[in-house]
Ligand code: NOJ
C-alpha cells in the first residue's frame with residue numbers, strides 16, 4: 001500500500017506541470033530531477049501530495065496527454081531511476097506522489113493503435129471504429145459517421161486508410177479513444193495503474209474519466225456537434241468501469257481524483273461518495289465558464305459573479321448533502337490564470353495593487369470551502385497570464401486551432417490574438433518563476449515556452465521569507481487548513497451578503513461550537529455586507545495589511561477585492 005497515506009480531506013495537493021516546473025539539464029524542458037531539486041521548497045510550503053502531469057513517452061501533440069507507452073518514462077523527462085529517486089525523496093519528506101492516468105485515449109503512436117492499423121483484430125477492438133456516412137465501398141471514406149466535434153475544434157472522427165474506418169477522438173486526431181466496452185481494454189488499463197501502484201506511488205488523477213463510457217448508440221447531436229461532450233459524459237457504464245478499475249488495480253484507499261469533463265452534480269456525488277468505491281474526489285469546471293459569452297470559451301465577457309456564487313452554492317452544499325467530496329481549484333494547465341481573469345491585472349505600487357488582493361482573495365476562498373484545495377504551480381507566487389505579443393509565442397494545439405477559427409470567422413489578427421491571450425491554456429503552462437534572473441531561473445537553456453516579463457517582480461526567490469508576500473500567505477493558509485478542523489470538516493452553508501454587496505460571495509463553516517465565515521469581494525470598488533452575523537467575530541486571515549473589523553451591528557465595509565475569514 002501507499003507509503004504516504006494521509007486523510008485526503010485534511011490534505012492540500014500541489015499540481016506540477018512537469019514540462020514547465022524546473023529544468024535540470026538545460027534543454028529548456030522541465031524534468032523529474034528538476035522536481036526532486038525543488039522538494040525542499042514544496043515541503044516548506046507544507047503540501048501533502050504532488051500531482052504530476054504525464055511524463056510517459058509521447059509524441060507531445062497534446063503535451064503528454066497523448067501517451068504512446070503507459071509504463072515507461074519519456075527520455076526528455078528522465079529515467080525510471082530518476083522517477084524512483086523522486087518518489088523516495090518525496091516520501092522522506094512525508095509528501096505523496098499522484099500520477100496522471102490518461103486512460104480514455106492513447107496516442108496514435110501507441111503500440112495498440114499501431115497493431116490495429118497493421119490489421120490485428122484484437123487491437124482493432126481496442127478503438128471505436130465506424131464506417132463513413134454515405135460510403136459506397138470499403139476504401140471510400142464518405143463523410144464522418146456523426147457530426148461530433150472534438151474538444152480542440154474540428155470533427156471528432158478521423159479516417160484511417162489502414163483501418164479502412166473512421167476512428168473516434170474526443171480530443172486531438174492523434175488521441176484515438178479507447179473502447180471501454182471491451183473487457184481487454186479495461187484489463188489492460190488496470191494493469192497500467194497496478195504497475196505504478198507497485199512502483200510506489202500514493203495516488204492517481206484520472207484524465208477526462210467522465211468520458212470513458214460512450215453512449216450505446218452513436219448518432220448526431222443537435223446543433224454544430226459540440227454537444228457530443230455532454231452526451232458522452234457520465235455514460236451508461238462509467239461507474240461500473242471505475243469500480244472495476246479500483247478493484248482490479250488494487251487502489252482502494254489510495255487518494256484519487258477524477259477530471260469530470262461536462263459531468264453533472266448527481267454523477268459527481270456518485271463518483272466521490274465513499275460507498276461507491278470509485279474516487280476520493282472530483283474536479284468539475286462549471287465555475288470556470290462564468291466568463292464565456294453564451295457558453296463559448298472563445299467569446300469574451302466579464303465574469304458573472306452572481307452565477308459564480310450560484311454554482312459554488314449548489315456544488316458545495318449539495319455535494320456535502322450527498323456525501324461527495326470536491327477538489328477545489330482555480331487554475332490548472334488547461335486554464336488561463338484566475339488572478340488575471342478575476343481582475344488582478346494591476347501589478348503596481350510596492351505591494352501590487354489588485355494583483356495582490358485578487359490572488360489572496362482566491363486563495364482564501366479555495367482554502368475555506370468544502371473539499372480538498374489544489375495549488376497549481378505558480379498560484380502561490382501570484383503568477384498571471386502570459387501576455388504574449390504574437391501568435392508565434394503560443395504552443396498549444398487548442399489555442400492555434402481556435403486562432404485560425406477566429407480569423408476564418410472574420411476577426412482581425414489583433415482581435416484573435418487578444419482572445420487567445422485571454423483564453424489560451426498556455427497561460428497556465430508558462431515556466432515556473434523561480435527567480436528574477438534570466439528565464440526566471442527555470443532553465444539555463446532556451447525555455448520551450450516564453451517566460452512572462454513580470455517574473456522580475458513575481459518569483460519565488462523574491463517572495464521567500466518576505467512577510468505579506470503571496471508565497472508566505474499561501475504557506476500560512478496551508479498551515480491553517482491543517483490546524484483548524486472546521487475548515488477541513490465543517491458543515492458549509494452559503495450566506496446572503498445583502499443587496500449592497502452583489503459582487504460578494506460569503507459562506508460559513510461550522511463544526512461543534514466553532515463557526516467561521518468567509519467573505520470574498522470580487523468588486524473593484526468598496527461595498528458593505530450585512531446579515532452575516534459577524535458581530536463579535538475575529539478576523540483570522542485577510543488580504544489587506546489591516547484586518548477588517550465588523551461594526552457593532554454586524555455589518556462590514558469591504559475594500560476592493562477584500563477577503564477575510566472570521567472565526568468564533
Ligand atoms: C484533460 C487534460 O488536462 C488536458 O490537458 C488534455 O488535453 C485533455 N484532458 C485530453 O487528454
Ligand code: CA
Nearest residue numbers: 023025029031
Ligand atoms: Ca530538461
